[in-house]
């Protein structure tokens with residue numbers, strides 16, 4: 502957003518709350534955890550850089566969002582989500598253990614230490630959960646309920662990995678009737694090919710794919 506646009510919006514807020522014409526929008530920060538970054542159990546190349554970029558973006562745009570939500574893979578005993586030795590993970594339905602509840606790797610990425618999210622959603626305790634909409638907050642509320650109660654009608658989705666949990670979260674947001682944007686420079690796929698497939702799927706489902714610098 503340009504400085505002019507921001508100033509204009511701020512004036513609108515003062516004169517005519519709630520903001521005229523703008524939907525109530527949440528930023529969904531999906532699974533930015535060390536376990537999904539380089540050196541983690543299921544590290545995605547570019548994960549640390551995306552974590553830093555998301556932190557900077559969130560800091561710069563905090564006033565533009567009505568709600569800031571983080572999600573975390575938070576596995577206690579997720580059954581068949583983890584490959585059981587001697588079986589090897591197939592990296593489609595079964596994975597090496599990752600995002601283990603209570604471990605440092607499952608915490609939010611250190612770059613997000615100052616994020617001050619409004620809501621922290623954790624998912625996948627006892628089953629695979631790719632979408633943030635499968636998670637609950639500390640009070641046990643589901644994400645769709647949290648967004649509804651906050652009057653949110655639009656979401657921006659960022660995080661790790663674009664081809665998996667960002668994709669699933671964006672598709673569920675659309676299915677829930679939320680206007681959904683995915684900020685492509687603030688997410689990273691497991692592989693370029695899987696990223697391209699995910700972008701086609703998200704666009705076909707109605708997501709707007711854009712760059713944070715174009716907002």
Ligand SMILES: [Zn+2]
Nearest residue numbers: 574582600625
């Ligand atoms: Zn998982």
